[in-house]
Each structure stands twice: as C-alpha cells, then as structure tokens.
Amino acid sequence: AQSVSQHNHHVILSEAASLELGCNYSYGGTVNLFWYVQYPGQHLQLLLKYFSGDPLVKGIKGFEAEFIKSKFSFNLRKPSVQWSDTAEYFCAARFMDTGRRALTFGSGTRLQVQP
Amino acid sequence: DAGVTQSPTHLIKTRGQQVTLRCSPKSGHDTVSWYQQALGQGPQFIFQYYEEEERQRGNFPDRFSGHQFPNYSSELNVNALLLGDSALYLCASSLNPGGTDTQYFGPGTRLTVL
Numbered sequence: 001a002q003s004v005s006q007h008n009h010h011v012i013l014s015e016a017a018s019l020e021l022g023c024n025y026s027y028g029g030t031v032n033l034f035w036y037v038q039y040p041g042q043h044l045q046l047l048l049k050y051f052s053g054d055p056l057v058k059g060i061k062g063f064e065a066e067f068i069k070s071k072f073s074f075n076l077r078k079p080s081v082q083w084s085d086t087a088e089y090f091c092a093a094r095f096m097d098t099g100r101r102a103l104t105f106g107s108g109t110r111l112q113v114q115p
Numbered sequence: 116d117a118g119v120t121q122s123p124t125h126l127i128k129t130r131g132q133q134v135t136l137r138c139s140p141k142s143g144h145d146t147v148s149w150y151q152q153a154l155g156q157g158p159q160f161i162f163q164y165y166e167e168e169e170r171q172r173g174n175f176p177d178r179f180s181g182h183q184f185p186n187y188s189s190e191l192n193v194n195a196l197l198l199g200d201s202a203l204y205l206c207a208s209s210l211n212p213g214g215t216d217t218q219y220f221g222p223g224t225r226l227t228v229l
Contacts (some may be wrong), residue, residue, distance in 0.1 A: 005155075032215065043119075044205065044220035051215050090157050102148065102171055103207075103218060105157030111174075
C-alpha cells in the first residue's frame with residue numbers, strides 16, 4: 001500500500017542552524033507532494049507543494065523542498081531556522097494514478113528551535 | 116476572505132453516543148474532505164464530498180457518515196462512539212476534486228470520548 005514516512009520524529013535545533021526534514025513515499029507512479037506546518041495552537045497550514053516541473057520548490061517563510069524521484073523523497077529545508085519555526089511539520093502525498101484524491105500524511109516531525 | 120471554519124471547537128461525549136461536527140469551506144471551494152488526527156499521528160483520510168455526494172472513502176467503518184449541503188458546507192456524523200474515536204477531526208476544503216487541487220485545513224474539532 002502507498003505510504004509516506006517521516007523518519008525524524010523530534011528534532012531540536014538552535015537558532016540559525018540549518019534544517020532538513022526527511023520525507024519518503026512508497027509509490028512508483030505520479031505523485032503530488034505537500035508540506036504542511038502546524039504551529040502550537042494553530043491549524044495546519046500549507047508550506048509548499050510540488051505537482052510537476054522544477055523539482056526544487058520554494059514555499060513561504062524561507063522554506064524549500066526538493067523532489068528526487070529516484071529516491072522517492074521530498075525533503076524540506078531551511079538555511080537558518082528561527083525560534084518561531086517551532087512547530088510540527090507534516091509531509092503529505094497524493095498518489096495520482098490510483099484515482100484517489102485524498103492526501104496520505106506522514107506521522108509528522110516535531111521541530112523545537114532553542115533561542 | 117474567510118478560511119475553513121469548523122464547529123464546535125471542543126466536544127466531550129460518552130461511549131455509545133452520537134456526534135455531529137460541522138465544516139464551512141473556504142470561499143470559492145466546492146469540495147470538502149474530512150480527516151481524523153489521533154494524538155501524535157498525522158491526519159488520516161475519512162471521506163471526501165463533492166456535489167453533495169461521497170466521492171471517496173478511507174478505511175473507516177460505517178459508523179462514520181457525512182453530508183454535504185448545497186452551499187458546500189458539510190457535516191461529519193459518528194454513531195456509537197468508542198473511546199478510540201477520541202481525536203482531532205479536521206476538515207479540508209478545495210476547489211473540485213481534480214488532480215491538482217490543494218486542500219486547506221480548518222482548525223479542527225477536538226472530540227473526547229469518555
């Protein structure tokens with residue numbers, strides 16, 4: 001069955017450190033990929049998305065992600081994190097060729113940025 | 116521009132009871148999807164409504180049912196509540212369930228079953 005994996009469950013960084021959160025999916029067909037963020041007490045917000053084209057996508061708040069088809073990965077990056085980036089990050093995929101339009105989410109990565 | 120709204124914010128029920136959760140989609144959106152997010156987990160797809168019909172369903176029992184109204188708002192009903200139904204229920208809206216729609220999420224309803 002198709003799935004999304006986020007192997008880093010809890011990441012602790014100091015301010016100004018670089019961030020990379022891993023996301024892998026298991027599916028050989030066409031995918032739409034998303035990163036959502038959930039700040040404490042707030043709802044899920046879309047950070048960025050990939051449908052097709054340039055595999056390097058830029059999102060809000062300085063985040064970017066790279067789609068590497070050969071590695072079935074869509075890792076999220078930010079060159080320099082801020083305390084305000086403390087949140088839970090979810091990777092999600094839509095597996096297009098299955099006909100399903102629902103999103104499949106990973107289990108999330110909790111990012112804690114220390115001042 | 117109003118985003119996705121959900122009501123109520125919190126709800127406490129006892130086992131065996133029934134619950135109805137409500138969702139109003141983002142302005143201009145016509146498709147509503149419901150997700151269940153258990154503590155420490157990512158959201159899991161329950162079902163999706165478009166044109167007042169259930170279009171797709173995840174791996175949830177028939178105790179979970181829904182409805183979409185002509186104004187695109189939606190309800191999620193859960194019958195015979197179990198302790199394991201305690202979770203955050205998220206509504207997401209999008210513009211038609213086509214291949215490249217983007218889902219926008221509401222704040223959720225926190226359901227506690229005692």
